[in-house]
Structures are given as structure tokens and as C-alpha cells.
Amino acid sequence: MEDAKDMIQRSDVIFLHAPGWNKTFFLSQSKSLAKYAHKVRSIEYKSQKASFQEAKDLVAKIIETSIVFK
Numbered sequence: 001m002e003d004a005k006d007m008i009q010r011s012d013v014i015f016l017h018a019p020g021w022n023k024t025f026f027l028s029q030s031k032s033l034a035k036y037a038h039k040v041r042s043i044e045y046k047s048q049k050a051s052f053q054e055a056k057d058l059v060a061k062i063i064e065t066s067i068v069f070k
Contacts, residue, residue: 017043
């Protein structure tokens with residue numbers, strides 16, 4: 001986290017995939033992202049098994065742009 005500290009401070013949004021109690025590991029008062037909690041956005045992403053391919057799919061989903069015409 002120390003390596004990314006500058007990027008975290010400059011960011012507008014932090015995307016976090018940490019379902020259930022795992023989220024408290026990052027956001028409880030004494031933890032590293034606590035003072036940036038206002039920037040954190042949860043990502044709902046169901047996965048069977050954590051893998052590099054699943055991480056790549058998640059990044060693709062985050063940066064995907066959709067245009068919907070009604």
C-alpha cells in the first residue's frame with residue numbers, strides 16, 4: 001500500500017472488490033483505506049475462483065463504456 005499511496009491520494013475513485021467482511025479489512029478505522037472511504041466504490045463481481053484471467057475480466061468490465069439509446 002505504501003507504494004500506491006501517492007496514486008490513492010490523487011485518485012477520484014477507488015474500486016474495491018472485497019465481499020462481505022473482507023471489506024472491513026480495508027476500511028475499518030485503523031486500516032489503510034479508512035481515510036479514503038469516501039472514494040471507495042464497491043464492485044459486485046461473482047467469481048468461482050480468484051485467478052489472473054478473472055482479474056483481467058474485472059478490469060475490462062470496469063473500463064467498458066456502454067451507450068444506450070432509448
